[in-house]
Amino acid sequence: MSEVRTDLGLPVTTFLGSTPPRAPAARLGVAVVHDLVSAIVTGEVQPGQSLPPEGVLSQQFGVSRTVIRESVKRIEEKGLVKIAQGRGTEVLPTSSWNVLDPIVLSALVENDDSVGVLDELAVVRGSLEGSMAAEAATARSDDELATLRESFAHMDETKGDKRFEQADVDFHLIVMEASRNRLAQSITKILYERARESTRFTGAVTDEAIQLTLDEHARILRAIERGDAIAAENAMREHIRVAWQRRRLPTHRRS
Structure with a gap:
């Protein structure tokens, strides 16, 4: 299993290393958002840690940087992360999450x-x-x-x-x-x-x-x-x- 280090030097291995890159398909953004949300709500990426950079996520998911960028923006809107220019994308504490968001709540129940x-x-x-x-x-x-x-x-x-x-x-x-x-x-x-x-x-x-x-x-x-x-x-x-x-x-x- 490959290990990738976040911007804070913390390893993320499960949701990035357990599956091969995805082939392009319809609704890729939806799948990326689902997997990123699941990684966060399960604690694979902890509050205070940063998501890997766009290039790493693009390669892992088999999608373009544009899809990654839009997907990360969507999870920011759900209160899960904060995008800081030049500092990466930091996972926020659970108190900031919109747990009534259907995708977030589904991921919480699912896991x-x-x-x-x-x-x-x-x-x-x-x-x-x-x-x-x-x-x-x-x-x-x-x-x-x-x-x-x-x-x-x-x-x-x-x-x-x-x-x-x-x-x-x-x-x-x-x-x-x-x-x-x-x-x-x-x-x-x-x-x-x-x-x-x-x-x-x-x-x-x-x-x-x-x-x-x-x-x-x-x-x-x-x-x-x-x-x-x-x-x-x-x-x-x-x-x-x-x-x-x-x-x-x-x-x-x-x-």
Whole structure:
């Protein structure tokens, strides 16, 4: 495996030395950005280190310097690096990263061996969706309540077949819409869509888990029907917490 030293004299061997140069192909920039982001979020290149110069990256990826330059600019826009004229491209600390960026978040989830990122995602999602459920309990219209009831009935009808998962998602989307909180809704959708890319998030589905999920959604629905914001928030938070614990594989639990 070849070893390349960065501008700070630090070696980078994994993402530069483990694969041969790539042949030119469509969407090369997308592939380069993906690999660079993955190298950074996995710690192959640590904060404070610099990426290798354009020439080295161009040779390794089998693309032009222009593609490399544009790709590095894209990861700078995501908050992962800082390009300093004459000093190279320095990796920034995690506090600077835009973790809601779809590519960054996907890379974090994809390389989340301990599922710590998914644990954090469940906490954030529970907080946001709990807040939206509370808002929906007081802001929802009669039509939205009727739609939510129909959505729950559809979940009950589809338990045991492949449509259940989408029916579950639809229920949550209706609650979000009824909350009128567009920002929380947008953030939650980003988090959920990225999490669903991981098989460690979806987990195994059993008949018992489906029934528990239905019971939890019923509590959310009843609270929204009553206009009880506190109960709706607590029911949604608890559902997201325990649903994740049901799916979370024991082998991935942290000590």
